[in-house]
Amino acid sequence: MIRLLRWVRQHVGLVTELAAYGFWLLLDAAIGVSGGYGLPVFAGLVVPAIVLLRRRPGVRLVPIAVAAVTTSIALSLLTALPVVRALAPSPSFALSFAELLALAIVVVLVLRHCELRTALVLTAAAAVAIVASPMLRTPGTTAGAFSMFSALGWGGAAAIGLVLREVDTRRRAALDDVRSAERMELARELHDVVAHHVTGIVVAAQAAAVVARTSPDDVDRALAAIETAGTDALAAMRSMVGVLRGQDAEGARTPGAELREVATLVQRFDPDERLVRLTTDPGLEHAVLPAGVAATGYRVVQEALTNVRRHAPEAAVVEVDIRIREGALLVSVRNNGVPVVPAGPRGGVGGFGLAGMAERVAALDGRLAAGPTAHGVWTVSAWLPLRSPTPPAPPASVPRRGAR
Incomplete structure (x- = not known):
């Protein structure tokens, strides 16, 4: 039953x-x-x-x-x-x-x-x-009356369909605005990282010029440092190509967050330390992660806690779990106290905030899922790869260093 x-x-x-x-x-x-x-x-x-x-x-x-x-x-x-x-x-x-x-x-x-x-x-x-x-x-005597009522029913159905179409159109427009804003924020964060790498390349090139004059035997080491910095910059640049295209508006800058700040975020959300249980790998807050991954993990936790406050005020337990497993950062926020309502497909992302998070996670080649996982329980989970994409091979017309 x-x-x-x-x-x-x-x-x-x-x-x-x-x-x-x-x-x-x-x-x-x-x-x-x-x-x-x-x-x-x-x-x-x-x-x-x-x-x-x-x-x-x-x-x-x-x-x-x-x-x-x-x-x-x-x-x-x-x-x-x-x-x-x-x-x-x-x-x-x-x-x-x-x-x-x-x-x-x-x-x-x-x-x-x-x-x-x-x-x-x-x-x-x-x-x-x-x-x-x-x-x-x-029959002929009643056909006119039934036709009139049928026409009214058709008109009512058409009106309902048009209203629902307009609602869906406005929702899609709002989701597009959220995704665009999230792309801009991610692009600005990644731009800072790329600028850092390019500055390192310039400094290493200047150092290589000095080394070439004073210690020719150490030139290979200096060039290797330039190559490493360039590879890192290309990987970060590739991540932001899709989000920068067509975006030229200047917005307010939001400081990038790191995983070490999750504990502070949880403390602000639950000052009495009665609601939230935070579990992380030892030393995770000091781990060196690829561009944007740490900030995205922080933002996933932030959005999930915001949704708990907004949609599950009766929650008695909130579990925040952050770990590194098999070359990926795993972020999970699980809470009870969710009203039992008809749910969409599992793994779907329905809210505007979560839609923005899905855009940010996808830009890093990750995955985001949000939905019911048990009776009255809601889980938001993100999988963020730590390995940067392999940079493209240089064109055939440009010989690699050391090639004949």
């Missing part, structure tokens, strides 16, 4: 849709039995079944919508045939309310999710199916 209730909570949308279909299908069955005509029940089963197929993984919405609308129009045309009319008592009533509900859901879905031109075409086709069905399936 508990497992069933948990499944219902996780699939509230599906359960609500099935319940609505069931209610109207009962009305269709009553109409079919009283009129001795089975088409309302048939239509109320077939068209909703087609619409429900969209919930299967990998199924595209457009073919489902086309199939549902086409089937409804075909049934309306079939009902109007004299041969079919002769099979039912006169006057016949073949309108299916479950079918009309399924078509209204199609209108909402295509207007919300499909490309605009496709959505408008499918919405117009659904209008034909919804408005024409009462004209072809109901």
Whole structure:
């Protein structure tokens, strides 16, 4: 029983849709039995079944919508045939309310999710199916009234779909703004690191010039230092290429944070030391990490703790775990006290702050996951590689040092 209730909570949308279909299908069955005509029940089963197929993984919405609308129009045309009319008592009533509900859901879905031109075409086709069905399936004296109510239902579904489309558009725009801001912040941090490396290259080159005049035997050592500094600079530069392109606005500078500051962050979040348990590898705060990794690890912890304060104020335990394992920095923040609500796909990143963190982590070739991991428990985890990408080989026209 508990497992069933948990499944219902996780699939509230599906359960609500099935319940609505069931209610109207009962009305269709009553109409079919009283009129001795089975088409309302048939239509109320077939068209909703087609619409429900969209919930299967990998199924595209457009073919489902086309199939549902086409089937409804075909049934309306079939009902109007004299041969079919002769099979039912006169006057016949073949309108299916479950079918009309399924078509209204199609209108909402295509207007919300499909490309605009496709959505408008499918919405117009659904209008034909919804408005024409009462004209072809109901007795002449009631066809006009049912057509008017059907048109109002289509208009309401179209309005809901457009409102949801606008909400989704604004949310995507807000997420894009957050990602852009996060890219700029990461680019500024990495720019500082690259500037440091370039300064080291200049100093090493100047030193190599002096060494070449005074101690020629030590030139190789000086050139090796320049090569190492250049390799580090190229690796950091590659990490920031994607985030710097097209970004020319100047923003406020946020000081870079290091892992040693996580303890201070936790202390500010939990002054009484009753809520948060911090676990790290010994000496991790002094570890030398690649450009941006330490700052990103700190920011992941910061965002996760902020979300705990905002979305789980009843949390009794918050576990912050930071370790280095198999060449990667692993950051995990786990808390209880999360209200049990229908969740999206596991590993998804839903909030604006977490979307920005996902952008920052991805720029470092890492992975970020956020979602429920147990009943009432939420976990944010990040995997950040410590090995810098291999720098590109020099062009063939530029010989390497020592090449003949």
